[in-house]
Amino acid sequence: MDQPRALLFDVFGTVVDWRTSVAREVAPFLAEHAPGTDPADFAHAWRRRYQPAMEAVRSGARPFTRLDILHRENLEAVLRDHGIDPAALAEPVLDHLNKAWHRLDPWPDSVEGLRRLKTRFIIAPLSNGNIALMLNVAKRAGLPWDAILGAEVARAYKPSPAAYLNTAEILGLAPAECMLVAAHNNDLAAARRVGFRTAFVPRPREYGPHQDKDFGPDQDWDFVAADFPALADALGCGPA
Amino acid sequence: MDQPRALLFDVFGTVVDWRTSVAREVAPFLAEHAPGTDPADFAHAWRRRYQPAMEAVRSGARPFTRLDILHRENLEAVLRDHGIDPAALAEPVLDHLNKAWHRLDPWPDSVEGLRRLKTRFIIAPLSNGNIALMLNVAKRAGLPWDAILGAEVARAYKPSPAAYLNTAEILGLAPAECMLVAAHNNDLAAARRVGFRTAFVPRPREYGPHQDKDFGPDQDWDFVAADFPALADALGCGPA
Numbered sequence: 099m100d101q102p103r104a105l106l107f108d109v110f111g112t113v114v115d116w117r118t119s120v121a122r123e124v125a126p127f128l129a130e131h132a133p134g135t136d137p138a139d140f141a142h143a144w145r146r147r148y149q150p151a152m153e154a155v156r157s158g159a160r161p162f163t164r165l166d167i168l169h170r171e172n173l174e175a176v177l178r179d180h181g182i183d184p185a186a187l188a189e190p191v192l193d194h195l196n197k198a199w200h201r202l203d204p205w206p207d208s209v210e211g212l213r214r215l216k217t218r219f220i221i222a223p224l225s226n227g228n229i230a231l232m233l234n235v236a237k238r239a240g241l242p243w244d245a246i247l248g249a250e251v252a253r254a255y256k257p258s259p260a261a262y263l264n265t266a267e268i269l270g271l272a273p274a275e276c277m278l279v280a281a282h283n284n285d286l287a288a289a290r291r292v293g294f295r296t297a298f299v300p301r302p303r304e305y306g307p308h309q310d311k312d313f314g315p316d317q318d319w320d321f322v323a324a325d326f327p328a329l330a331d332a333l334g335c336g337p338a
Numbered sequence: 339m340d341q342p343r344a345l346l347f348d349v350f351g352t353v354v355d356w357r358t359s360v361a362r363e364v365a366p367f368l369a370e371h372a373p374g375t376d377p378a379d380f381a382h383a384w385r386r387r388y389q390p391a392m393e394a395v396r397s398g399a400r401p402f403t404r405l406d407i408l409h410r411e412n413l414e415a416v417l418r419d420h421g422i423d424p425a426a427l428a429e430p431v432l433d434h435l436n437k438a439w440h441r442l443d444p445w446p447d448s449v450e451g452l453r454r455l456k457t458r459f460i461i462a463p464l465s466n467g468n469i470a471l472m473l474n475v476a477k478r479a480g481l482p483w484d485a486i487l488g489a490e491v492a493r494a495y496k497p498s499p500a501a502y503l504n505t506a507e508i509l510g511l512a513p514a515e516c517m518l519v520a521a522h523n524n525d526l527a528a529a530r531r532v533g534f535r536t537a538f539v540p541r542p543r544e545y546g547p548h549q550d551k552d553f554g555p556d557q558d559w560d561f562v563a564a565d566f567p568a569l570a571d572a573l574g575c576g577p578a
């Protein structure tokens with residue numbers, strides 16, 4: 099059977115549940131500094147600034163800047179939007195808040211599925227998250243990556259073609275030997291345009307009440323699986 | 339106890355036995371194309387070109403070039419030295435020979451020691467080997483790295499200070515939170531100069547009959563251990 103050699107994973111939303119994790123991490127701070135603010139709404143407001151911040155890099159207006167720094171800038175903006183002056187907070191408080199993104203929980207099926215997929219394929223994140231963020235999430239959650247790849251290694255943010263193509267080149271593989279696994283149709287579309295194979299795993303609760311897309315596949319992706327163990331089944335992986 | 343957060347490992351010689359592995363991998367080719375050539379001597383001749391090739395990058399004479407490419411250039415030179423014209427060989431033959439460095443065996447204690455060390459520390463290679471090489475070695479040998487770091491990620495070859503400092507910065511750690519584990523005193527000396535902690539693990543058989551140094555520690559390294567399990571003991575790691 100003609101199979102890929104490496105499975106590259108989107109992470110935020112696909113492997114981990116960033117929304118409820120960030121909400122949990124910021125809740126104690128908000129209870130003290132902005133009582134009445136819904137932590138999930140705060141997480142969502144923080145995340146809304148994610149694509150515009152990366153767009154400055156993708157457009158060439160700004161040199162490559164790792165996500166921890168973009169997250170920190172976005173955090174300070176969201177705090178101001180909530181009437182909190184970040185300059186009045188101690189640096190360790192801001193840093194701990196920002197590192198909420200290093201303490202994300204996996205979806206319940208992620209670890210088991212990755213363990214099984216690892217038996218037959220190279221598995222690595224191809225996330226816009228930086229190396230330290232991805233490593234700290236993986237170490238805490240037990241994600242068994244073979245390597246930490248992604249935007250910081252490729253020096254390009256998805257969905258720029260270079261994010262995918264540089265990753266394949268670094269692995270010494272042709273694009274067709276790589277498969278992106280993602281819960282987001284736009285990510286898969288960008289990967290397919292440069293020759294990657296594609297696997298869609300829906301995560302319909304990623305955005306909670308704000309979810310308005312990615313409930314199902316928009317294209318005939320190479321694989322569509324309900325969760326990671328189902329993808330492992332479809333790819334012929336036995337138990338870990 | 340004041341301990342490091344991350345253990346970064348030299349790999350060629352420290353984690354894996356490159357000499358007997360490369361000799362094994364090139365032996366069938368040599369038996370056909372250069373009968374009478376000792377495979378271990380061929381491996382040693384190939385390795386002798388390693389430092390000069392990287393020096394062109396370290397000196398700035400050449401932009402950063404990953405080790406797979408340097409290895410290939412060096413292979414072609416060593417073949418010519420043995421009376422073999424690389425241009426007369428098929429590309430898959432040359433590529434398979436070059437990838438001998440992707441099929442290196444660990445020392446007998448490496449995997450067990452790394453598994454134990456991983457329970458308390460971030461563990462990653464800080465090798466001059468490129469990402470694909472390190473990943474393929476790890477996948478084949480079962481080295482349980484948390485991430486693949488090193489020269490290609492840091493864009494600098496050891497012992498340049500940037501190789502160590504960029505690695506710490508990528509991890510979001512101070513140099514003093516990082517410890518290099520190596521069988522080579524010169525690597526540890528360079529790491530110590532930029533603030534890394536240091537652990538020496540002797541590998542007195544690395545160079546076989548050609549070994550003329552690194553039988554013991556040249557300085558008062560923070561740790562000196564006979565092998566990786568002994569280092570795990572010294573760092574308070576229980577079973578994996």
